[in-house]
Amino acid sequence: MSSIDSAPSAAPAAAFAPTLREVMLRPWWLGMLAFALLVAAVFAWLGQWQLSRAVDTSPPPPGQTEQVRPLADVAEPGEYLPEPLVGQRVEVRGSFVADDFEVVSSRFDRGEEGYWVTGQLRVDPESARSSDPTSLAVAVGWTADRAEADAAAAALDADPPQDVALTGRIISDEGPALPGRGADPQEMTRMSPAALLSRWHDTAGLDVYRGYLTSAESFGGLTAIHSPAPDERSNVNWLNIFYAVEWAVFAGFAFYMWYRLAKDAWEKELEDLEDEREDADVPAAGSVPPGRD
Numbered sequence: 001m002s003s004i005d006s007a008p009s010a011a012p013a014a015a016f017a018p019t020l021r022e023v024m025l026r027p028w029w030l031g032m033l034a035f036a037l038l039v040a041a042v043f044a045w046l047g048q049w050q051l052s053r054a055v056d057t058s059p060p061p062p063g064q065t066e067q068v069r070p071l072a073d074v075a076e077p078g079e080y081l082p083e084p085l086v087g088q089r090v091e092v093r094g095s096f097v098a099d100d101f102e103v104v105s106s107r108f109d110r111g112e113e114g115y116w117v118t119g120q121l122r123v124d125p126e127s128a129r130s131s132d133p134t135s136l137a138v139a140v141g142w143t144a145d146r147a148e149a150d151a152a153a154a155a156l157d158a159d160p161p162q163d164v165a166l167t168g169r170i171i172s173d174e175g176p177a178l179p180g181r182g183a184d185p186q187e188m189t190r191m192s193p194a195a196l197l198s199r200w201h202d203t204a205g206l207d208v209y210r211g212y213l214t215s216a217e218s219f220g221g222l223t224a225i226h227s228p229a230p231d232e233r234s235n236v237n238w239l240n241i242f243y244a245v246e247w248a249v250f251a252g253f254a255f256y257m258w259y260r261l262a263k264d265a266w267e268k269e270l271e272d273l274e275d276e277r278e279d280a281d282v283p284a285a286g287s288v289p290p291g292r293d
């Protein structure tokens with residue numbers, strides 16, 4: 001047998017390796033690019049929305065919180081207090097409910113720690129602009145002495161002020177807090193109308209303001225609460241700007257993911273072609289090397 005007859009048939013011509021650009025222009029990856037564009041457009045829209053909220057084009061005028069306004073113009077029962085109105089001075093009329101005066105600890109007044117005495121003010125229907133029973137938590141005074149705070153609360157429980165006109169600042173609910181280990185479970189350390197509501201009487205069908213009032217007038221011989229004007233807010237919300245930047249990064253990441261996946265597919269295809277070429281160069285088991293009979 002001649003060496004020519006015994007030689008194996010020539011391997012098929014090697015396939016040309018595609019370029020990354022050719023892989024990216026295939027229908028599948030063009031479809032994935034369209035999806036990435038859609039995702040990036042959504043992220044860009046969210047970033048634009050955050051940016052539009054980052055700058056307050058009509059900030060409240062300086063000193064707005066110092067203008068006394070009717071409570072009904074500022075807050076509604078059960079609703080959260082809007083940020084520009086936190087610390088707004090308001091006026092309200094009503095009567096305090098007997099046996100609902102409570103002591104709240106950890107209250108600082110001009111840097112000194114002490115106690116507030118708080119009560120349930122049943123708001124006058126005309127002041128609340130509602131015929132439904134409505135209540136507002138009111139801090140009526142401060143003292144550094146716990147015994148004095150307890151005595152004032154007891155005296156006010158026995159003879160609650162009636163039909164009073166109050167002015168003060170409306171403040172957001174601080175939220176209830178669990179007592180620390182070993183602390184009295186009945187001790188209140190945060191001014192929370194939600195927590196006070198669980199201790200009040202005659203609450204069936206009652207509407208309650210989420211915020212509370214620090215009264216400019218003190219009761220029960222307590223010291224008037226020092227409640228300074230809130231700091232003027234900046235008209236730039238940096239947190240929203242940070243979120244807008246985040247959405248822009250996410251939009252860019254959508255394109256990067258498309259590029260990275262397409263490149264991975266291209267590299268995998270090159271590896272497969274290389275493996276095929278190596279397999280084609282290896283003689284089959286038991287074959288006779290070229291040039292031998």
